[in-house]
Amino acid sequence: MRLRNIPGAKDAIIESDYVVQDPVSNKGKWASVFPAAQPLHIEVGMGKGRFLMDLAKLHPEINYVGIEMYDSVLVRAIEKMEEREAAGERPQNLLFMRMDARILPEVFEKGEVAKIYLNFSDPWPKARHAKRRLTSREFLARYEQILAEDGVVEFKTDNRPLFEFSLEEIPEAGWHLMASTFDLHHNEEMVQGNVMTEYEEKFSSQGNPICKLIMKQHA
Numbered sequence: 018m019r020l021r022n023i024p025g026a027k028d029a030i031i032e033s034d035y036v037v038q039d040p041v042s043n044k045g046k047w048a049s050v051f052p053a054a055q056p057l058h059i060e061v062g063m064g065k066g067r068f069l070m071d072l073a074k075l076h077p078e079i080n081y082v083g084i085e086m087y088d089s090v091l092v093r094a095i096e097k098m099e100e101r102e103a104a105g106e107r108p109q110n111l112l113f114m115r116m117d118a119r120i121l122p123e124v125f126e127k128g129e130v131a132k133i134y135l136n137f138s139d140p141w142p143k144a145r146h147a148k149r150r151l152t153s154r155e156f157l158a159r160y161e162q163i164l165a166e167d168g169v170v171e172f173k174t175d176n177r178p179l180f181e182f183s184l185e186e187i188p189e190a191g192w193h194l195m196a197s198t199f200d201l202h203h204n205e206e207m208v209q210g211n212v213m214t215e216y217e218e219k220f221s222s223q224g225n226p227i228c229k230l231i232m233k234q235h236a
């Protein structure tokens with residue numbers, strides 16, 4: 018997702034209390050960034066952020082960080098948070114960062130992250146761009162550098178080739194597949210507690226089945 022350049026987006030991001038301005042400076046100190054020291058879950062490529070806003074409300078016992086690399090998209094998430102705040106909702110357990118996920122190991126110490134969500138990640142269909150896919154072995158190696166030993170990655174997409182690629186990368190990277198489905202919304206077990214993302218709502222309403230997998234580093 019890359020929206021048109023939005024005038025003022027950079028300033029809105031710098032001025033927002035919802036945004037961690039210097040992610041790298043918090044490495045090893047994430048337990049003190051939020052009011053409550055509790056497990057940290059992140060979404061990489063959060064887009065407009067509704068998934069995390071809903072999760073943060075449902076799970077006040079978890080801290081959440083949403084990561085997005087484009088100003089023009091992040092500013093939309095900030096606007097949505099401001100709308101929720103105006104309606105009386107001010108989550109204490111959710112923050113955003115504008116950064117490229119390639120630098121995750123510079124931002125989190127090993128063990129600081131308990132769960133990573135990847136939702137409707139960009140497919141990068143050309144073979145020569147495979148390394149940019151957020152479920153590539155290169156990204157799994159980055160996640161290993163920040164996840165707790167028993168940490169998990171949950172991935173949803175409607176893009177079947179990207180999903181099949183991801184299933185193949187798991188053993189190649191020495192990871193372990195815990196669960197998977199090619200049709201989440203008709204899988205009674207895996208759909209329990211499912212929180213829809215903006216893309217998930219759009220694509221499932223067009224009739225596209227949603228694929229989901231859960232993976233971890235060790236068997």
Ligand SMILES: C[S@@+](CC[C@H](N)C(=O)[O-])C[C@H]1O[C@@H](n2cnc3c(N)ncnc32)[C@H](O)[C@@H]1O
Nearest residue numbers: 018062063064085086117118136137214215216
């Ligand atoms: C297709 S959108 C999905 C948005 C949201 N997760 C959803 O399901 O509605 C993917 C988002 O991931 C972001 N993204 C892609 N690669 C990224 C990276 N390396 N680091 C941070 N964000 C990234 C894109 O800018 C885009 O906003």
